């Protein structure tokens with residue numbers, strides 16, 4: 368199935384996936400409307416830490432399998448996208464400090480990335496970061512400049528004509544049978560105000576601290592199966608303790624807690640490709656690397672829409688890889 372350039376494409380969801388997809392399609396000359404009922408940035412993309420971290424996400428995420436090549440390919444699409452929407456990427460790298468330094472250093476060497484051990488830390492330049500708030504705003508501006516219409520409304524059914532692309536994060540159940548495969552993973556994240564310069568992103572065991580113009584960002588819990596967005600004081604206290612163990616100079620800084628809900632497929636990779644529901648393309652299940660993956664997902668979706676080759680990672684992301692699984696829908 369392909370879409371003619373005169374046909375309207377509806378994108379449901381204005382998170383990292385939906386906005387990158389809309390921009391890619393509009394830049395190819397398609398008529399695109401993005402619909403989302405949430406206020407700007409009130410989604411997983413808006414609260415995220417913004418790490419573009421193929422190296423440590425492979426080395427530290429217990430669920431990571433053979434995904435390093437895919438994550439690196441996604442990261443390598445960011446410089447051109449960032450340039451085109453006028454945002455800076457923080458390319459100062461990331462370091463790990465924790466109980467498993469020997470293992471983590473060995474893992475990085477096995478991945479073949481440039482890295483080094485400095486004192487009690489292992490450091491790589493290969494993990495980058497963006498500011499999600501800045502990136503969301505810039506993507507919206509670039510999308511509108513490219514001709515995209517942004518509408519504050521929910522998609523409840525198939526549009527009367529044209530193609531529907533679901534980039535609905537952890538929501539949208541009922542719009543396509545495959546969405547029944549998604550599991551929510553709630554995450555708490557803290558924004559600390561002020562404090563010293565903490566250097567590059569610091570990763571620990573179950574916690575990370577990112578530098579931020581206003582202070583630091585501390586993340587993030589992984590609460591499997593939880594979809595509410597209530598702030599839980601015990602989770603906040605746990606994150607604070609973990610962050611202070613990593614960087615004691617963060618003690619006593621004022622913290623504000625936020626939550627977001629990620630969506631995860633059974634294998635941790637997104638579903639990108641045609642739904643079993645005719646006329647519907649899926650771009651969901653970003654789990655904890657939605658910002659990192661967004662340009663690669665947008666490129667694949669744009670190729671599907673145009674009837675082109677969706678690229679070397681299409682089979683890894685194809686929703687049909689779960690066809691023998693119960694979708695619950």
Ligand SMILES: Cc1cc2nc3c(=O)[nH]c(=O)nc-3n(C[C@H](O)[C@H](O)[C@H](O)COP(=O)(O)OP(=O)(O)OC[C@H]3O[C@@H](n4cnc5c(N)ncnc54)[C@H](O)[C@@H]3O)c2cc1C
Nearest residue numbers: 380382384412416417418522536554627653656657658659
């Ligand atoms: C605490 C935390 C920290 C994170 N840190 C990082 C990080 O450092 N790096 C990284 O790469 N990723 C990170 N992530 C993951 C990343 O945020 C997500 O993977 C990514 O933002 C998902 O983007 P999305 O566009 O798929 O979904 P979302 O950002 O959730 O957007 C989906 C949108 O769809 C809308 N929607 C839902 N239903 C409908 C409907 N029926 N009609 C219209 N619109 C609808 C919603 O309102 C929402 O705005 C983090 C996530 C969390 C929670």
